[in-house]
Amino acid sequence: MSSQAFADGAHEKALARDAGRAAVDGRVDRFPAIAPLPPDTDAPEHADRSGERADATAVSLVIPAKNEARNLAHVLERVPACVDEILLVDGRSRDATRLMARACRPDIRIISEPARGKGCALRAGFHAARGEVIVAMDADGSMSPEEIPHLLYFLERGYDFVKGSRFVGGGGSLDITPLRRIGNRGLLAVANLLYGSRFTDLCYGFFAFRRRFLEHLALESTGFEIETELTVRAFLAGLRIAEIPSLELPRRGGRSSLHSFRDGQRVLRTLIAQRVEARRARADASGDDPLALPE
Ligand SMILES: Nc1nc2c(ncn2[C@@H]2O[C@H](COP(=O)(O)OP(=O)(O)OP(=O)(O)O)[C@@H](O)[C@H]2O)c(=O)[nH]1
Ligand SMILES: [Mg+2]
Numbered sequence: 001m002s003s004q005a006f007a008d009g010a011h012e013k014a015l016a017r018d019a020g021r022a023a024v025d026g027r028v029d030r031f032p033a034i035a036p037l038p039p040d041t042d043a044p045e046h047a048d049r050s051g052e053r054a055d056a057t058a059v060s061l062v063i064p065a066k067n068e069a070r071n072l073a074h075v076l077e078r079v080p081a082c083v084d085e086i087l088l089v090d091g092r093s094r095d096a097t098r099l100m101a102r103a104c105r106p107d108i109r110i111i112s113e114p115a116r117g118k119g120c121a122l123r124a125g126f127h128a129a130r131g132e133v134i135v136a137m138d139a140d141g142s143m144s145p146e147e148i149p150h151l152l153y154f155l156e157r158g159y160d161f162v163k164g165s166r167f168v169g170g171g172g173s174l175d176i177t178p179l180r181r182i183g184n185r186g187l188l189a190v191a192n193l194l195y196g197s198r199f200t201d202l203c204y205g206f207f208a209f210r211r212r213f214l215e216h217l218a219l220e221s222t223g224f225e226i227e228t229e230l231t232v233r234a235f236l237a238g239l240r241i242a243e244i245p246s247l248e249l250p251r252r253g254g255r256s257s258l259h260s261f262r263d264g265q266r267v268l269r270t271l272i273a274q275r276v277e278a279r280r281a282r283a284d285a286s287g288d289d290p291l292a293l294p295e
Pocket of ligand 1: 063064065066067090113137139142205224255257
């Protein structure tokens with residue numbers, strides 16, 4: 001899909017066609033270098049799209065935050081009006097994260113994570129969300145709230161899970177270190193090999209999905225592997241998935257909670273465990289030998 005296809009007015013038709021195709025074969029559709037959305041959705045001051053949304057579903061934004069007081073204002077002040085509620089899942093922050101959140105958005109819902117870890121925080125946020133659509137993004141300023149309408153645009157046109165990708169045309173990262181880039185590539189290659197998928201990004205926390213699938217996805221991750229688990233389970237469940245470009249900026253301040261080796265291993269374990277589980281479930285259903293080689 002070239003950006004030209006969207007720029008020359010064939011936008012709607014191309015989307016409808018691709019949404020239809022994705023529904024048939026359950027594969028991952030990529031939209032490199034998407035053209036800007038129509039002008040009324042492009043700028044934050046015009047971001048209230050409630051009147052023109054294809055379905056008038058409520059949108060919940062879930063933001064996990066651990067000691068992000070110095071970054072939160074920058075994020076919360078730019079959340080577009082198409083978001084109906086914001087949930088901040090606090091990771092037992094020792095700084096003024098909660099106070100800052102309330103000061104910027106008096107209407108924000110703040111919940112406490114039930115146990116340590118980004119996965120626990122996100123799952124708690126997903127379950128507390130009231131909207132039919134759930135968007136997740138980080139609190140460190142590395143993701144731009146202005147991209148939220150892009151995610152919603154594709155959900156409204158037939159996709160069930162729309163994920164930002166830093167490695168599809170038009171996306172990028174100004175944050176990732178060489179080590180993490182290599183690690184990401186390796187894990188992505190393993191994922192695509194194990195699942196026969198064509199994902200371009202696996203460990204990125206900017207995405208949106210329909211809440212009706214939450215129970216079916218049965219997420220269990222506690223840490224940073226949550227994004228991998230969600231992606232793989234959505235793929236195995238046959239959800240219509242789109243990857244769209246996203247630009248990851250450097251974290252504005254403070255320290256990352258991610259540990260490359262520890263969390264990379266958790267992602268790898270998740271990939272393998274999900275594959276084994278899926279194979280076993282298929283074998284149970286068909287009565288086949290679970291150790292048989294793939295056809
Ligand atoms: N509630 C909660 N939030 C967390 C936890 N760990 C990380 N987060 C948040 O999850 C988001 C992503 O965490 P980061 O530490 O930025 O990790 P990352 O973006 O993968 O790594 P960097 O690229 O180094 O920033 C941020 O908003 C964090 O505040 C946690 O244990 N609990
Ligand atoms: Mg970060």
